[in-house]
Amino acid sequence: MTTLEILIALRTIVRKEIQRFTRIWAQTLVPPAIMVVLYFIIFGTLIGSRVGQMGGFDYMQFMVPGLIMMSVINNSYSNVVSSFFGVKFQNSIEELLITGMPNYVILCGWVLGGLARGLIVGFMVTCVSLFFAELVVVNWLLTLLVVLLTSILFSLGGFLNALFAESFDDISIVPTFILTPLIYLGGVFYSINLLPDFWRNFSLVNPILYMVNAFREGVLGVSDLSSLGMSVSYAIYMILFFIIFLFSINLYFLNMGKGIRT
């Protein structure tokens, strides 16, 4: 395929993916916004008023970056895992395999689809947050970079999950038993400085902690990273490392035909 043909093929996958999740907007775009409203009402208004300040900000303000990241991570991951597994399940993966499309185009197409949903949901959650908390972004570049890279990373994670999944159970195991605990323990709702030493140290192996805090650094200008003796660039490099690692491993398994060829 020529470069132009590859770009057309990539655009086709991305367009199809965006059409897919916008067609079922009631399942894909609305629930994250409703969930965030509930979080703000319950944790922000009812409980948050008793928590007081955290990191020098109102608890509502402190929570906003965490909730945005949580939505971006969940939606990027679930978009790719459910869509690509659906394509495998319905055999419509054959539509792609019988063309001369390189495997990296398939991978990039789904990742860009996940990125699109992650960013749209992230934007919606941000808009909803503005009704509950004042938000002044301190570092736009850092904020956008972290949200972009995190969305790509979790889209790649969703793709790997879908490649190996053989049943609908397999696509819910990772989000339920791995992703959700890591998100909740990743500093979305609290500063890890509040934790006892053991749990604080334990939290350091959670990669989502660095993503949430890098994003919070971009939005609020404060995070747990400095108290951990780490710079934001450390978090960025770590996300980049995982992106390269997951991209390579996905491409390797795609080339092997894992889950898509017999």
Add this chain to the structure above:
Amino acid sequence: MEKALEISNLKKIYKGGLVALNGIDLNVNKGDFFALLGPNGAGKSTTIGIISSLVTKTSGHVKLLGIDIDKNHSLAKKKLGVVGQEVNFNQFEKVGNIVLNQAGYHGINMKKAKENTEHFMKRLDIWDRRDEVARTLSGGMKRRVMVAKALVNNPELLILDEPTAGVDIEFRRSLWEFLIDINKLGTTIILTTHYLEEAERLCKNIAIIDQGEIIENSGMQDLLSRLEAETFVLDLGSELRDIPQLDGFTFKQNNPKQLIVTIKKNQNLNSVFTELSNRQVKVVSMRNETGRLEELFLNLVETSGS
């Protein structure tokens, strides 16, 4: 003669040790209408799967229109269209988008993709259904969508894996006419089917595969000429009470206005007609009792299995 498909020493051994293809060789000429027949599990779909990259081969070589699929996978696939055995599109998608997206996956620009989509959907009588969600279509209509999808990149080689399985006679006939037309325009067609009448009617050349090996590969007429005996059903204008006794012929009757005649190779029906004419019995119509190819197919497969 230029080849549309060249397969040499193709092997496929599935996990668990099942040998699906045991080193087959197969050539299909450009412009041919070729039948690939075999019983269930013979290796037909595995062969098609390897050609279309849905199945990973264990060893061997495949060339599409002279292009090795291992060396220039992308270019080879540009020339290929495949209609799979099962429905293989998103059934929640609009019919028009399914075909249009397939063109996009091939890297065809939007203008040309829209032209091709409209052209083939109109040819297959599904253009009016383009805005309907695919899952609302009947089985026959879904087949038409699959054919349109396979043709949207104007392939030089079209492979159809049991395209008329489970569809009504009307669709089967209209698809036959359509395939004959595109074959005349230069598209090489490889067809697998369990309807041997279909292969006999459409295909010029034939290969029969059984237990992962090609057991027959010849021209359709050559193959049919090997038939040792043939049975004809004669519908009569009036009742025939006494079955004729003629040397070399075997006669049977299911009802008095019908005569079933079995003749050997090199015999003709002239003496039967003469005998019936002498008895003042007219022959209203005549047909083969069973497909000729069906008899040969069963003989070959039974011989191969024994």
